[in-house]
Amino acid sequence: MSDPVLATESLNKSFGALKATDNVSIDLRPGEIHAIIGPNGAGKSTLIQQICGGLQPDSGRVLLCGQDVSDLGTQKRAKAGMGRTFQISELCMEDTVLENVVLSAMGAENLVWRFWKPALKRPELLERAEAALERVGLGDERETRCANLSHGQRRQLEVAVALTLSPRVFVMDEPMAGLGAGGSKRLTGFLDGLREEAPILLVEHDMDAVFALADRISVLVYGKVIATGTADEIRASREVRDAYLGD
Ligand code: ADP
Ligand code: MG
Numbered sequence: 001m002s003d004p005v006l007a008t009e010s011l012n013k014s015f016g017a018l019k020a021t022d023n024v025s026i027d028l029r030p031g032e033i034h035a036i037i038g039p040n041g042a043g044k045s046t047l048i049q050q051i052c053g054g055l056q057p058d059s060g061r062v063l064l065c066g067q068d069v070s071d072l073g074t075q076k077r078a079k080a081g082m083g084r085t086f087q088i089s090e091l092c093m094e095d096t097v098l099e100n101v102v103l104s105a106m107g108a109e110n111l112v113w114r115f116w117k118p119a120l121k122r123p124e125l126l127e128r129a130e131a132a133l134e135r136v137g138l139g140d141e142r143e144t145r146c147a148n149l150s151h152g153q154r155r156q157l158e159v160a161v162a163l164t165l166s167p168r169v170f171v172m173d174e175p176m177a178g179l180g181a182g183g184s185k186r187l188t189g190f191l192d193g194l195r196e197e198a199p200i201l202l203v204e205h206d207m208d209a210v211f212a213l214a215d216r217i218s219v220l221v222y223g224k225v226i227a228t229g230t231a232d233e234i235r236a237s238r239e240v241r242d243a244y245l246g247d
Helices: 044-052 074-080 097-105 117-121 123-136 151-164 181-194 207-213 231-236 238-245
Strands: 006-015 018-024 033-037 059-064 082-085 169-173 200-203 216-221 224-229
Touching: 006 044, 018 044, 018 224, 033 044, 033 207, 044 059, 044 074, 044 082, 044 169, 044 200, 074 082, 082 151, 097 123, 097 151, 123 151, 151 169, 151 181, 181 200, 181 207, 207 231, 216 231, 216 238, 224 231, 224 238, 231 238
Parallel strands: 033 200, 033 216, 082 169, 169 200
Antiparallel strands: 006 018, 006 059, 216 224
8 A cells, every 4th residue: 555645644633631642643645635523622623723733733643655754834835846725714804816826835924925926927837827816716716815715715715725736645624515516516526526635634524525425424423433434334333423423
């Protein structure tokens, strides 16, 4: 079996007495979509944050292409190939679509960078940003202010930001959240093709999307991975049905 592109080793994170992630070890192999599912409050976003560097684990490690990135911050992890999209949008509403992609891809999270618009003249970055916008279907919206985008378009834009850095993995926290049926279907088709470019760790509540896309599914309950397997294996698991999916 090929080496994992992304792996966590025994990630632990507590908030006071609450164990938000409890010894979570998962991996992501080349070409695959690995979905993480589980009830609200199970620790999915906490796990994603630890993987992307937004939250420091109490113990455990994160490996990207075999390299220990546990001590790197979010920007350095992004540069190392961690492509992320968030459950809560971090887009800058007053900026245009194209500005958001370029500045986010540069790691322009703070205001000093945000005001440093000359960055937008970097041709290679502009080219990649425009190509990414084309791919997610926002090619015609590059001059639109983010504030004027629909919810679905903002989700597309977040994927474009991740794409611009040509990441080695995509890490996505509920990309379908708030999309209608049509939007979810379009994004599902898009993610299906994206896995060839880089594997995807996908936290998602939309079970139709999960069962359609995931090569493997891990179920997180109270911070613990209670099962990992194919869609059929997960559907057939008594423990998973009891804890999450229901009958
Ligand atoms: P999920 O994404 O699976 O819905 P979360 O990772 O957001 O779950 O949360 C897991 C648990 O940790 C929840 O009980 C949540 O209330 C708690 N939690 C998350 N972030 C914090 C925080 N910064 N401080 C305290 N508790 C938190
Ligand atoms: Mg969450």
